[in-house]
């Protein structure tokens with residue numbers, strides 16, 4: 001008797017349909033291979049919000065009884081494979097509930113696998129992925145973060161490639177033939193997608209990670225209140241009003257101490273303080289009240305609370321003053337304003353480096369104009385991608401235009 | 403004996419320009435809304451305008467669930483959760499309760515702002531009756547703010563009476579056989595409430611893309627005394643399916659295309675304001691396609707659908723008794 005458990009860590013809404021398809025694909029493949037399986041989401045992450053990290057799970061077992069045993073829990077405490085379809089999550093996960101920051105590999109069993117889609121090298125990813133007290137494998141599918149979970153579906157075969165890779169990682173549970181058969185039968189399946197799964201199986205690169213490797217930072221955590229410590233009438237202590245910054249000038253709002261947005265972001269604003277005209281618009285229009293008002297009248301985006309929406313960049317009237325940059329370009333959450341104040345030339349070099357990279361400043365999620373996804377798919381075709389012919393009824397904009 | 407405030411209110415002068423806006427936040431970071439959630443911004447601006455002596459009551463919806471779960475909160479001012487259809491009852495009950503306590507000398511007599519908020523599901527649909535009742539009680543000061551993200555967003559985007567024509571929601575997914583499932587025109591909530599409650603002192607429509615104007619409408623509603631209502635249009639990246647960075651721009655487009663007119667009804671007098679005023683005075687409206695085609699929920703629209711939408715909006719402006727507000731037309735002479 002044996003069973004296999006896997007989690008899919010994904011971004012709420014952006015990748016919700018994608019994660020559900022991966023987990024369903026695992027179960028359907030397991031059935032093709034004569035096994036039993038179940039797919040489910042973690043309740044605490046629902047109702048989902050754009051960008052908030054969330055998890056789905058799939059369990060496969062040899063027998064129905066064994067599957068039932070493994071289902072009798074709220075969520076698995078350990079998994080054989082952690083699948084992550086957005087490498088900006090390699091910094092860890094703050095989901096809805098009381099977790100603090102969960103390293104991406106926290107539930108991965110010793111010698112288990114973290115399977116990611118990423119264009120980064122293992123060495124770069126390991127700057128973010130926290131150290132673990134047991135060795136594990138890092139398997140990579142070369143691809144940028146998929147946003148194929150959106151309403152208007154951007155078909156990019158990510159689910160098929162993940163399933164193909166899983167067949168390589170867990171051959172005892174999912175054979176490649178079973179995976180391809182399941183893909184073809186699923187409502188999102190096609191010959192082409194099965195071909196993508198085969199390709200991923202052949203080309204999957206995996207490398208062992210030693211206990212000495214990885215980000216040495218201690219993940220952010222806090223004490224959960226005990227039930228007897230909670231206040232009468234389920235009342236929650238209000239957040240205190242903020243206070244001025246140094247010298248009684250400026251203003252720093254107090255912030256919710258338990259829910260940080262370190263990993264809700266896929267991008268973050270980088271600010272050229274020399275270009276700022278102090279118009280206040282970023283501060284006023286930020287839905288997350290991120291900005292500290294500095295004593296010199298500048299606005300410093302606090303990285304504890306920034307979710308990376310990009311509204312500040314959209315409203316800033318000064319040219320090239322706020323630039324959103326992909327989260328994987330950063331190693332810490334330090335204050336940009338303090339860095340600027342300490343050493344302006346050094347800040348300019350740092351900032352110039354961050355905003356220069358085309359790869360880092362192009363946003364790739366959300367619907368911006370009609371035909372956007374078709375254009376992006378064409379672009380990736382021009383770069384040697386696979387042609388996509390099979391649309392998904394009700395999900396593909398092309399299929400919907402009569 | 404404690405002084406009784408009949409309809410005394412706080413003095414809240416309008417902010418004269420963006421630099422004069424209160425620096426303090428009374429709704430701060432750490433809520434769990436989506437990236438680019440305009441409704442969270444509405445909450446922040448709403449209490450920034452109201453100031454510290456304010457009680458906020460919130461009906462179930464995104465702004466409750468995403469704001470206050472797992473024993474955490476972004477609220478600095480006192481806040482209480484009320485049931486999905488109860489924003490009206492909660493506003494009235496709280497205002498009456500405060501008044502009674504002050505009258506009995508159990509608390510200091512002072513004007514305290516009472517704001518209840520609800521989503522469009524909770525306001526335009528379920529709680530409409532209670533809101534209507536509250537707006538007839540002229541002796542109690544309260545503001546009900548309906549943040550309209552045009553769906554039951556929290557429970558994953560079901561269509562509400564406020565969902566626009568043709569939009570893709572979980573209850574109206576476009577299919578191959580029928581392209582449009584939702585073919586009803588959006589409810590005209592603010593105007594309906596203004597028209598039907600002659601003693602309601604103030605009804606206004608706002609959009610947080612015009613933050614200072616929006617805060618000044620909140621200040622006016624709170625300082626005028628009696629029951630008041632504000633309807634705010636909130637772009638919602640999750641339900642409308644667009645890149646979160648476009649939230650601000652979509653709010654502007656809704657106004658500039660004439661889809662969501664900005665106006666206020668103060669003691670029965672209608673006034674258009676902001677960009678809408680310019681439109682009424684003859685400035686051209688942008689075509690609605692600029693607004694619609696930036697949103698995934700309309701990605702299935704054909705030219706024909708866009709034309710229909712445009713024609714309906716044109717009608718609001720060209721044929722209504724009060725452009726964009728009151729959908730009545732005069733009967734032709736002799737009929």
Ligand SMILES: Cc1ncc(C[n+]2csc(CCOP(=O)(O)OP(=O)(O)O)c2C)c(N)n1
Pocket residue numbers: 462463464465486487520521522523524525551553554555556557562
């Ligand atoms: C009486 C009742 N019915 C159903 C629900 C489930 N529910 C919770 S939030 C919500 C959606 C509310 O929609 P809306 O008022 O538009 O606010 P939004 O979620 O859009 O912010 C629903 C249906 C509930 N809490 N109470």
Ligand code: SF4
Pocket residue numbers: 268269285286287288289290291301305306307308309310311312313438
């Ligand atoms: S990206 Fe800008 S507007 Fe958005 S949360 Fe961060 S600081 Fe605020």
Ligand code: SF4
Pocket residue numbers: 271275276277278279280281282283299312315316317318321322
């Ligand atoms: S919006 Fe731009 S110019 Fe205005 S205060 Fe913010 S950073 Fe400065």
Ligand code: SF4
Pocket residue numbers: 049050434435436438439440441442464465468551555556637638639640641
């Ligand atoms: S679903 Fe819409 S209203 Fe709700 S939190 Fe997300 S953006 Fe805000």
